[in-house]
Amino acid sequence: MVNINASPENEPGDKITALILDDTADQRTGWKMENISYVHDHELKKSLLGFKTLVLGFFDGKSFIPLDFTVHTEKKLEDKRAKKQFKKKADPKSPGGKRRKEASATKIQAAVQLVKRAVKNGFITSYVLCDAWFTCEELMAGIRGIKDGAMHIIAGVKNGNQKYGYEGSLFNAKEIIAMLKAKGASHRNRGWGVYYYEAVAAYKSIGTVKMFMCRYPGQKKWRVFITTNTKLGFTEMMKIYGFRWTIEVFFREAKQYLGLGKCQSQDFDAQIASITITFILYTLLAYLKRMEDYETLGELFRLTQQDICEKNLAERLWELFEELLATIIKAISTNGSMDVSMLMQSEEYAYAKELFKSSFLFEQMLSINKAS
Numbered sequence: 001m002v003n004i005n006a007s008p009e010n011e012p013g014d015k016i017t018a019l020i021l022d023d024t025a026d027q028r029t030g031w032k033m034e035n036i037s038y039v040h041d042h043e044l045k046k047s048l049l050g051f052k053t054l055v056l057g058f059f060d061g062k063s064f065i066p067l068d069f070t071v072h073t074e075k076k077l078e079d080k081r082a083k084k085q086f087k088k089k090a091d092p093k094s095p096g097g098k099r100r101k102e103a104s105a106t107k108i109q110a111a112v113q114l115v116k117r118a119v120k121n122g123f124i125t126s127y128v129l130c131d132a133w134f135t136c137e138e139l140m141a142g143i144r145g146i147k148d149g150a151m152h153i154i155a156g157v158k159n160g161n162q163k164y165g166y167e168g169s170l171f172n173a174k175e176i177i178a179m180l181k182a183k184g185a186s187h188r189n190r191g192w193g194v195y196y197y198e199a200v201a202a203y204k205s206i207g208t209v210k211m212f213m214c215r216y217p218g219q220k221k222w223r224v225f226i227t228t229n230t231k232l233g234f235t236e237m238m239k240i241y242g243f244r245w246t247i248e249v250f251f252r253e254a255k256q257y258l259g260l261g262k263c264q265s266q267d268f269d270a271q272i273a274s275i276t277i278t279f280i281l282y283t284l285l286a287y288l289k290r291m292e293d294y295e296t297l298g299e300l301f302r303l304t305q306q307d308i309c310e311k312n313l314a315e316r317l318w319e320l321f322e323e324l325l326a327t328i329i330k331a332i333s334t335n336g337s338m339d340v341s342m343l344m345q346s347e348e349y350a351y352a353k354e355l356f357k358s359s360f361l362f363e364q365m366l367s368i369n370k371a372s
Contacts, residue, residue: 016061016240017125019118019151020247021111021134023054023072026261034086034268035103037073042133047075053261053275054107056114057247058123063290064246066254066279067118070102070110071271086266096269103268108134112142119146127229129244132156135226137204144206144228152229154241157211159224164211165202173224176201177213189234193217196234212237254282 025041027050039052052072058065076082090096102110111134128143128151135155143153163170171179180186180197187196196214203209203226210230215222227237254260258281263274 016127018059018127018129018240018243019067019115019123019125020057020059020064020244021054021114021128021130022244022247022251023052023107023133024251024255024261026050026053028261028264030264030266031077031081032084032086033264033266033271034088035071035073035100035271036085037077038075039072040074050261051271052107054110054114055247055250056111056118057250058118058125059243059246061243063286064250065283065286066250067123068114069275069279070105070107070114071099071268071275072105072107072110073103088267088269090269096272099272100268108136108139108142111139115143115151116146119151124150127152127154127240129153129241130155131244132158132224137206140203140206140228149228152227154225154227154229154232154237156241157224157226159213159222164209166199173211173213173222176211177222180213187234189214189238191235192238198234200230250282254278258282 025039025044025048027041027048028036029049030036031049036049036051038047039050040046041048052074054070054072055066056068058067077085088096090100092098092101111130115128124147130139130153132155135157140153140155143151157173159173161172163172164176166176167179176199177197180199185197187198188194189196192214194214194216196212198213199211201209201211206228208230210227210232212225212227212234213222214225214234225237225241232240251260255262258278260275260278263271265271265274
């Protein structure tokens with residue numbers, strides 16, 4: 001766990017751990033699916049037909065592991081389509097019933113519950129990380145209320161009208177930046193290549209927080225970050241917040257290689273099962289990646305896939321060899337002793353040659369080429 005009494009510029013140690021929250025829009029094509037709705041994709045900046053999957057992951061400084069998730073609906077379908085959607089009765093106390101109830105809850109409520117479930121199962125970390133889409137009083141209060149504030153928060157904040165208590169009054173981030181700028185209180189971080197301001201302020205019921213406002217080279221907009229650990233310096237805060245990127249990598253790899261968000265079943269239980277299987281597969285691959293020191297999960301997936309294909313090929317080639325050998329032995333046993341020229345002119349040899357060509361050249365080698 002992080003020492004909050006340490007020097008503000010201490011480098012983050014090996015024992016810094018984090019729970020990471022984020023969501024992703026998973027597009028579907030069938031509007032008759034149970035609980036399907038229109039969800040907003042922040043990257044594409046448009047609405048899609050599908051689900052919004054909220055994920056909680058664990059990062060220990062080396063590996064990201066998806067721990068838990070909830071699947072959410074947002075904007076419901078038009079009445080004509082909604083009436084034709086697949087519906088399934090589920091006992092409210094059953095796992096399926098609880099998952100359906102989660103789908104209609106707000107993502108902030110669900111996020112707090114995900115963190116509570118993780119802590120209940122032993123995942124108490126140094127920090128909880130999230131981006132500006134989640135940062136609000138409800139989320140921060142919920143997380144800080146777990147285990148008497150055992151986990152601190154580092155989060156992005158929207159640079160909007162949100163007010164903070166600073167120097168005896170309420171100001172938004174832009175106003176605080178202007179005040180600090182007038183005082184000449186800017187800092188330069190060469191490692192990150194940014195100018196930044198920092199301020200200790202009060203945030204609603206959360207109490208004292210530390211704000212960092214920075215601007216990257218070539219950008220006019222200021223990025224705002226907030227943490228409940230007021231002992232953190234800018235360098236350490238940015239390094240720890242950088243862990244959040246691992247969940248973005250998870251989304252990309254899980255969708256590209258493991259079929260996350262590809263289930264087309266109408267049954268909501270099947271959607272939950274599909275995501276669960278993806279999480280299990282990703283965890284196993286992440287463990288193997290850690291043990292074997294692969295650079296990327298994609299590289300590991302391709303090598304694993306190729307290895308499976310090669311073993312498949314070896315088994316099928318052996319079957320082919322046995323069949324070819326049996327054909328030749330049959331020809332020899334039928335005709336007695338036979339020289340090579342006679343064997344090559346026999347019907348059995350012609351059959352064996354055709355069998356070899358069709359099975360090996362056109363099927364086996366083609367499958368290896370595709371796999372590689």
